Amino acid sequence: MPPLPSINSSSIMKSAYKHLINFPPSGVLSDSIYRPLSITFIEYQEGDKLGFILAWFSMLPFIYIVSLCTLILFRRDIQTIMYFGGFFVSGIINHYLKITFKQQRPERTRDRVDFYEIHGMPSGHAQSFFYFMTYMAIFVILKSQMPGSPNIRSIRHRLFVLGQFIAAVLVAYSRVYLYYHTIAQVVVGGCLGIILGCIWYYFVNYQFIKYIPFIIEQPLAKYLLIRDYSPIPHIIQFQYENEYNEAKRYRDRYANYNRDQIPVDML
Numbered sequence: 001m002p003p004l005p006s007i008n009s010s011s012i013m014k015s016a017y018k019h020l021i022n023f024p025p026s027g028v029l030s031d032s033i034y035r036p037l038s039i040t041f042i043e044y045q046e047g048d049k050l051g052f053i054l055a056w057f058s059m060l061p062f063i064y065i066v067s068l069c070t071l072i073l074f075r076r077d078i079q080t081i082m083y084f085g086g087f088f089v090s091g092i093i094n095h096y097l098k099i100t101f102k103q104q105r106p107e108r109t110r111d112r113v114d115f116y117e118i119h120g121m122p123s124g125h126a127q128s129f130f131y132f133m134t135y136m137a138i139f140v141i142l143k144s145q146m147p148g149s150p151n152i153r154s155i156r157h158r159l160f161v162l163g164q165f166i167a168a169v170l171v172a173y174s175r176v177y178l179y180y181h182t183i184a185q186v187v188v189g190g191c192l193g194i195i196l197g198c199i200w201y202y203f204v205n206y207q208f209i210k211y212i213p214f215i216i217e218q219p220l221a222k223y224l225l226i227r228d229y230s231p232i233p234h235i236i237q238f239q240y241e242n243e244y245n246e247a248k249r250y251r252d253r254y255a256n257y258n259r260d261q262i263p264v265d266m267l
Helices: 009-016 049-058 060-075 078-101 124-143 155-177 183-216 219-223 235-261
Strands: none
Touching: 049 060, 049 155, 060 078, 060 124, 060 155, 078 124, 078 183, 124 155, 124 183, 155 183, 183 219
């Protein structure tokens, strides 16, 4: 029997990771198509200051998503989790509508189809941010009318709702200005976002809310510290007062403990 050829494991390891150590020869990278994540890939014309500002507004849905994930991680509020869940529902609806309509983007973006999804009806950015705006506006308005809450006529609530609406309009306008969508595509996306925001708010706060007491009492929910803040009218003030009093109680206890450790002859 002829001897088996020896296999050098080190040579196999080197060949498997050779592309991480040595630069590939010219033309190798052109074999595969690499696509950027379109939600974070925003282009504007060089020297266009308005385009630069609107490019940042076009990033607002992504910034909003990151902020919601951070809020969920630290608060574990089931209302916030469901609010974020509506974004996924919006994304799924938007994806299938684009496949159904198959309407192309404006001509400038169409020339760069390797970087973006080819279909643009309806606008995903406009739909998602108008959903965020609508749900939050309804939440703030109805929350302020709960017993013990300040009236909706307060300037703070009016400015918050107005600011949300202006931001949503600027996000939609940025998609048209930067040639990612047509006017019709962002209008349809915005209208769908408003409709979805209303429907999802009704579902969460009038249907799903019936099951929240049962959900938060489950062992897994308790392990993950899932809680429900919806019955509390002024959550920020409530959290501040309770956390301030608890922190003060611990400071006083720690100060008393240190004082008790000091010998009497040293006082």
